[in-house]
Every structure is written in C-alpha cells, then in structure tokens.
Amino acid sequence: MTRIAIDAMGGDHAPHEIVAGAVWAAYEYNVPIELVGKRDDIQRELDKVKNEGFLSDCGQKGTKKRIKIDTSKLDIIITHADEVIEMGEHPGQALRKKKKASIVLGVKAVADGNSDAIVAAGSTGAAMAASLFGMGRIKGITRPAIAVTLPSLKKPVLIIDGGANSDCTPEMLYQFAIMGIVFSKHVLGIKEPRVGVLNIGEEETKGNTLAQEAHKLLAANKDKFNFVGNIEGKELLLDSCDVVVCDGFVGNVTLKVTEGTATLLFKLIKEQFEKSLFGGVVGIMAKIFLNKIYPKINYEEYGGMLLLGVKGITVISHGRSKAYAIKNAVRVAKEAVETGLNKKIEELIEE
Amino acid sequence: MTRIAIDAMGGDHAPHEIVAGAVWAAYEYNVPIELVGKRDDIQRELDKVKNEGFLSDCGQKGTKKRIKIDTSKLDIIITHADEVIEMGEHPGQALRKKKKASIVLGVKAVADGNSDAIVAAGSTGAAMAASLFGMGRIKGITRPAIAVTLPSLKKPVLIIDGGANSDCTPEMLYQFAIMGIVFSKHVLGIKEPRVGVLNIGEEETKGNTLAQEAHKLLAANKDKFNFVGNIEGKELLLDSCDVVVCDGFVGNVTLKVTEGTATLLFKLIKEQFEKSLFGGVVGIMAKIFLNKIYPKINYEEYGGMLLLGVKGITVISHGRSKAYAIKNAVRVAKEAVETGLNKKIEELIEE
Numbered sequence: 001m002t003r004i005a006i007d008a009m010g011g012d013h014a015p016h017e018i019v020a021g022a023v024w025a026a027y028e029y030n031v032p033i034e035l036v037g038k039r040d041d042i043q044r045e046l047d048k049v050k051n052e053g054f055l056s057d058c059g060q061k062g063t064k065k066r067i068k069i070d071t072s073k074l075d076i077i078i079t080h081a082d083e084v085i086e087m088g089e090h091p092g093q094a095l096r097k098k099k100k101a102s103i104v105l106g107v108k109a110v111a112d113g114n115s116d117a118i119v120a121a122g123s124t125g126a127a128m129a130a131s132l133f134g135m136g137r138i139k140g141i142t143r144p145a146i147a148v149t150l151p152s153l154k155k156p157v158l159i160i161d162g163g164a165n166s167d168c169t170p171e172m173l174y175q176f177a178i179m180g181i182v183f184s185k186h187v188l189g190i191k192e193p194r195v196g197v198l199n200i201g202e203e204e205t206k207g208n209t210l211a212q213e214a215h216k217l218l219a220a221n222k223d224k225f226n227f228v229g230n231i232e233g234k235e236l237l238l239d240s241c242d243v244v245v246c247d248g249f250v251g252n253v254t255l256k257v258t259e260g261t262a263t264l265l266f267k268l269i270k271e272q273f274e275k276s277l278f279g280g281v282v283g284i285m286a287k288i289f290l291n292k293i294y295p296k297i298n299y300e301e302y303g304g305m306l307l308l309g310v311k312g313i314t315v316i317s318h319g320r321s322k323a324y325a326i327k328n329a330v331r332v333a334k335e336a337v338e339t340g341l342n343k344k345i346e347e348l349i350e351e
Numbered sequence: 352m353t354r355i356a357i358d359a360m361g362g363d364h365a366p367h368e369i370v371a372g373a374v375w376a377a378y379e380y381n382v383p384i385e386l387v388g389k390r391d392d393i394q395r396e397l398d399k400v401k402n403e404g405f406l407s408d409c410g411q412k413g414t415k416k417r418i419k420i421d422t423s424k425l426d427i428i429i430t431h432a433d434e435v436i437e438m439g440e441h442p443g444q445a446l447r448k449k450k451k452a453s454i455v456l457g458v459k460a461v462a463d464g465n466s467d468a469i470v471a472a473g474s475t476g477a478a479m480a481a482s483l484f485g486m487g488r489i490k491g492i493t494r495p496a497i498a499v500t501l502p503s504l505k506k507p508v509l510i511i512d513g514g515a516n517s518d519c520t521p522e523m524l525y526q527f528a529i530m531g532i533v534f535s536k537h538v539l540g541i542k543e544p545r546v547g548v549l550n551i552g553e554e555e556t557k558g559n560t561l562a563q564e565a566h567k568l569l570a571a572n573k574d575k576f577n578f579v580g581n582i583e584g585k586e587l588l589l590d591s592c593d594v595v596v597c598d599g600f601v602g603n604v605t606l607k608v609t610e611g612t613a614t615l616l617f618k619l620i621k622e623q624f625e626k627s628l629f630g631g632v633v634g635i636m637a638k639i640f641l642n643k644i645y646p647k648i649n650y651e652e653y654g655g656m657l658l659l660g661v662k663g664i665t666v667i668s669h670g671r672s673k674a675y676a677i678k679n680a681v682r683v684a685k686e687a688v689e690t691g692l693n694k695k696i697e698e699l700i701e702e
Contacts, residue, residue: 090556151615152615153615153618163551166551166558166559166560166562167559167560198604200514200517200599200600200603200604200607205441207517207600208517208518208598208600209517209518211517211600232607232611233603233604233605233606233607233608233609233610233611234607234608234610234611234614235611236607236608236611237611237612237614237615238611238614238615246604247559248551249551249558249559249562249601250600250601250604252551252584253549253551253584253601253604253605254584254604254605254608255584256551256583256584256585256587257584257585257587257605257608257609257612258584258608258612259584259585260583260584260585260586260587260588260589261588261608261609261612261613261616262612262616263585263588263589264502264503264504264588264589265612265613265616267504269620
C-alpha cells in the first residue's frame with residue numbers, strides 16, 4: 001500500500017500544521033504516513049491532534065473548525081531526523097552540511113522504498129536538490145522540473161517548469177512537455193491534454209530563441225501529442241490549453257504575477273465596497289461573495305507543486321502551508337504514486 | 352508648439368476611432384495634430400466627427416456618450432500615405448516593401464521635425480522597426496525598449512522592456528533602467544523612482560543568468576539611483592517598486608498574465624453574483640462596483656506604451672484602442688515631448 005513520507009519540520013507552520021495535515025490525510029484518504037523530523041516534537045503534535053484537535057479553515061476564508069482525530073487507529077510512523085534545513089540556507093551547502101536533515105531522510109525513505117512519495121513544505125531549493133541527489137533522474141530526463149496547477153476558467157491548467165530551472169534548453173522544454181502530458185492525463189484526468197509553449201505571440205517566429213526552438217521541436221513531434229502552438233499570458237487562465245511549457249524563470253514569474261494580480265484586485269474590490277454608500281451591509285455581502293471565489297483560486301486546494309523527472313514523487317508545498325494544504329498535498333502525492341506516473345513518463349520519453 | 356503625428360490607419364478600429372481620438376486630444380489638450388494615412392478616408396472621418404460626432408464610453412464600461420467637436424477650429428493637418436502595414440505582416444519585410452506606409456511616413460514626420468512624436472495603434476513590430484530605422488537610436492542605447500505603465504496599489508509601476516527585445520544582455524537591462532528612471536521621474540512625476548529587477552526571489556543569487564548579471568550591474572551603480580534589488584511578481588503591483596526592468600519576453604508575458612488573471616477574476620466574480628440568491632439586484636450592484644474598479648486597471652487610461660531609446664517619441668497603443676485610448680496616448684506623447692525626455696536619457700546614460 002502506498003505510504004507517503006512528510007517532512008514534518010519544513011514550512012512556516014511546522015511542525016504543528018504539518019503533523020495536523022498529515023493525520024488528517026491519513027484519516028481522510030486512508031493512507032499510511034511516515035513523518036520525518038524530531039521525534040519528540042512530532043509525538044507531542046500527534047498527541048495534541050488526538051487530545052485537543054486542531055483548527056482549520058478547511059480552505060475557506062473566515063470561520064475555523066476544530067478537528068479532532070484519533071491517531072491511535074491510523075498507520076503513522078515516525079522517522080527521527082536531527083537536523084532541519086532552514087528557508088534561508090543555500091540548498092547545496094546545506095545538503096552537504098546537514099546529512100541528517102529531515103528533508104534528506106525523507107527523500108531517502110522514498111529512495112529506499114519505505115515510502116512512495118515525499119511531501120515537503122520547507123525550502124523549495126533544498127527539496128529539489130535532495131530529491132535530485134537522493135532519488136536520481138528518470139532515464140532520458142535532463143533536469144527535473146516543477147509542475148504547478150493553476151486555476152483556470154473551466155479546469156486547472158498545468159505550468160511546467162514552475163521554477164526549478166532558470167536557464168533552459170529547447171530539449172528540456174520538450175521533456176517538460178512529455179512529463180506535463182503524463183501528469184495532466186493520469187493525475188488531472190484530462191484525456192488528450194492540449195500542450196502549448198508560453199510565448200508572447202501566436203506566430204511560431206515570435207518570442208525568444210528558447211521559445212522558438214522549443215516550438216519547432218514540439219511541432220516536429222506533434223503526431224505524438226496534441227500540440228496547440230504558442231499560448232499567450234492572457235489566455236493562460238482562460239482554458240485555452242492544459243499543459244503550458246516554459247523555462248523555470250518565466251514560469252515562476254508567471255505564477256507570482258498571477259498571485260500578485262489577484263491580491264491587487266481583491267484589495268481594490270474591498271476598498272471599493274468599503275467606500276460604498278451602503279457601507280457595512282454591502283461589505284459583508286462582498287465578503288461572502290469573495291469567499292466563494294476564493295477556493296477556486298486558492299493554492300491550498302492544489303496542495304503543492306510536483307517535482308517531475310526524479311525517480312520518486314516529490315510534492316513541494318507552499319512555505320505558508322497549513323493543515324488543509326498539507327492534506328491536499330498528500331492526496332496529490334498518493335494519486336501520482338497510484339497512477340504509476342514515473343513509469344509512464346519513462347515510456348513516453350523513450351518513444 | 353508640440354505637434355503629435357498619428358498613424359490614422361493603424362489598429363482594429365482605424366481610421367474611425369483613431370481620427371475621433373485625435374480630434375478629441377486636439378480639442379482637450381490644445382495640441383496640433385498631424386494625421387497620417389489615406390487622405391480621403393481621414394477627411395471623411397474628420398467630417399463625421401464634426402457633423403455627427405462619435406460615441407465613446409470615456410473609459411467607463413457601460414453607457415456611451417456622443418461627442419461632437421468642431422474640427423474647423425483645431426490645428427489638424429493631413430499627410431497622405433498610400434499604404435498600410437497590416438497586423439499580420441512581418442515588420443522587416445513590410446517596411447522594405449511598403450516605403451509609403453502610414454507608419455513609415457508618420458515616423459518620417461518626426462524625424463524631419465514636422466511633428467514631435469508619433470502615436471501608433473497598428474502592428475507593434477512595424478512601429479518599433481519603423482521608429483528604429485527612421486529615427487535612429489539615442490547615443491549610448493544598444494536597443495530601444497518598450498516602457499509600459501501598469502496600475503498598482505497606490506501609483507502606477509513602469510515595466511521596461513514590455514516586449515521589444517526577447518533576448519537581452521545585462522547591459523541592455525541596465526540601459527532600460529536608466530530610461531525607465533527618466534520616464535518615471537519626468538513623465539509620471541515620481542521623485543526618486545525605486546528601481547528593481549524582476550526576479551524569482553529576493554536574494555541576488557536567484558534567477559537566471561541575465562537577472563543575476565543585471566542585478567550586479569545595477570548594484571554596482573546604486574549611488575546613481577535608488578536601486579531596491581530584486582522584485583518578485585507577487586509584489587509587482589503592490590507598490591514595492593516604481594521601475595521594474597526585465598527582458599522583453601518576461602516583460603510581455605508579465606503584462607499579458609496580469610491581463611489574463613484580471614479577466615479570469617472578473618468572470619468568476621460575475622458568475623458568482625449571477626448565481627446568488629439575490630439574483631438581479633446584486634448583479635446590478637456588482638456591475639456598478641466592478642465598473643468603478645475598471646478604470647483603475649484599464650489600459651486605455653494609460654494610452655499606450657512608450658518606445659524609449661529612439662531619437663524621437665513613439666507611443667504604441669493597443670491594437671484594440673478606441674478614441675478614448677488614443678486621446679490619452681496623445682496626452683502621454685505630449686508630456687514626453689514637453690519634458691525633454693530624450694535629452695534627459697542622453698544625459699543620464701553619459702554619466
């Protein structure tokens with residue numbers, strides 16, 4: 001049965017929210033869990049969840065619910081790790097120095113076959129580097145990439161690479177497309193994913209050298225998948241494509257600009273409502289409406305980003321992740337394992 | 352007195368909306384205009400504006416007003432141009448073939464000193480290429496760049512390059528910063544513009560090679576201006592910076608992602624209101640509120656993007672521009688001319 005390892009020490013709200021989310025996932029999805037980190041801290045949090053429960057907004061802004069789960073009936077094991085890699089540390093240096101860090105032992109658990117995937121909300125760089133060194137690359141993949149699911153008008157759109165590789169080659173973007181297609185098909189359930197290159201115009205002669213070359217490479221192989229050409233930023237979230245490839249720099253900027261624009265708009269809308277003649281009443285109504293939209297654009301629903309291309313499954317959660325996000329990240333990890341994602345990537349890349 | 356040339360044939364709504372916007376600007380800002388394009392078409396539109404007027408939403412969604420302006424009292428001249436470069440044409444090829452295109456003669460009017468700036472809503476590529484070849488570069492500038500003003504929480508933020516150069520060098524980004532500072536200071540009225548590099552993390556070691564090298568170059572010259580380091584996409588619109596430099600590929604993706612995210616959110620909000628219990632009433636209220644926010648994020652208010660780095664002023668308007676956007680573009684062009692933007696860029700680049 002699939003077991004999911006979780007770095008209990010990673011993220012802004014570790015270990016409390018991470019352990020709570022892990023227990024919640026074990027309970028809700030009936031999945032065995034391996035918590036990696038300081039044993040005493042983890043045990044204390046497990047006891048807390050059992051005795052006092054924890055608070056969660058369940059992905060809705062506003063009121064919180066108290067959730068209490070009897071951990072004694074769940075399959076949760078603890079693997080002790082002495083050290084923790086902090087957010088500010090240089091990933092490479094930290095990995096060389098802290099050989100017993102929770103993220104390192106978590107990845108090792110997957111490499112050794114004790115668990116099937118790892119969920120980590122700590123330093124993204126450390127999770128990527130630990131996964132790359134600890135698990136190794138899938139045959140035929142030059143560099144692993146981050147796959148991120150963004151809300152779109154009708155169904156989520158997958159962006160790959162979301163930030164693992166700032167400088168890329170056209171071949172890498174081609175490989176990202178292959179990995180994205182497999183993820184979209186087998187985890188997101190999209191039948192024939194439409195693949196596009198993030199670009200600044202529709203014509204194939206548009207964009208930087210990388211985008212043009214990647215376009216050529218994908219177009220030359222379009223009998224193998226559903227290549228739809230270039231995708232512009234304005235169509236990205238409007239259901240024009242299922243898998244969008246780009247280098248990790250552009251991908252990460254895109255993700256953060258999406259977040260920034262949404263924040264700006266929500267602030268402007270709130271401001272406008274507060275200024276209104278109807279004052280308070282309308283304000284409350286606005287809140288209700290915005291809270292209904294919120295889950296649709298809330299990163300917590302998607303649980304995290306997947307590092308694709310390593311021999312194992314690594315789900316990288318947002319540093320701000322709370323229990324609800326971690327629970328969803330475990331779900332994504334479980335689905336990725338159970339669909340045999342990596343085997344399918346290997347097969348398609350061999351073609 | 353400053354005269355503004357306008358490519359009357361460029362854009363989705365040419366010549367009707369372009370001529371209307373030109374007349375409107377001549378009337379409202381008391382600025383002489385040179386309309387470049389097919390003389391008969393332009394004259395017919397001028398007569399229409401005088402006799403029938405034109406409809407405009409004045410930058411507000413919803414009801415339109417009819418505006419009628421007596422053109423006989425305005426200083427508007429027509430320069431005949433036989434040809435038009437269409438949106439789909441390859442800029443370089445089109446320029447070689449159509450030597451009497453409206454955009455070419457419009458740029459020539461500026462180069463010859465008949466007008467002081469050109470406003471163009473047609474093919475962006477053609478406007479850039481025509482400006483570069485027709486006006487030449489400012490001394491010390493490797494490549495001209497597009498400066499775009501985006502709405503931010505408190506005051507607009509300038510992004511440069513917004514799409515002129517897909518592949519850039521660190522030196523180019525440094526020059527973009529200089530040009531952006533001058534624009535921000537003298538046209539947007541920001542005293543000591545904060546300059547940042549668009550990047551995927553705060554640390555100077557983050558990002559692709561280009562962003563890292565540009566960061567180094569700007570940091571080494573930080574005694575000359577207010578360099579604030581890296582800016583992430585999520586802070587871009589939250590008043591963290593006044594001038595953000597990046598290559599034209601990333602810049603253009605950013606602009607379009609902003610547009611796409613706003614579109615998605617407005618669609619979701621509308622959908623949510625329509626679904627609501629209160630139905631129609633709330634829907635109407637929502638419309639009123641959204642329409643109040645709309646001007647703040649409406650590209651038409653900012654009139655267009657400036658091509659900086661050429662010996663002349665070129666304002667590139669959105670292809671969808673209507674009269675209101677063109678009027679504002681003329682205002683921006685006039686301000687850029689009257690502040691002696693190019694002379695100031697030359698001075699700062701020499702330093």
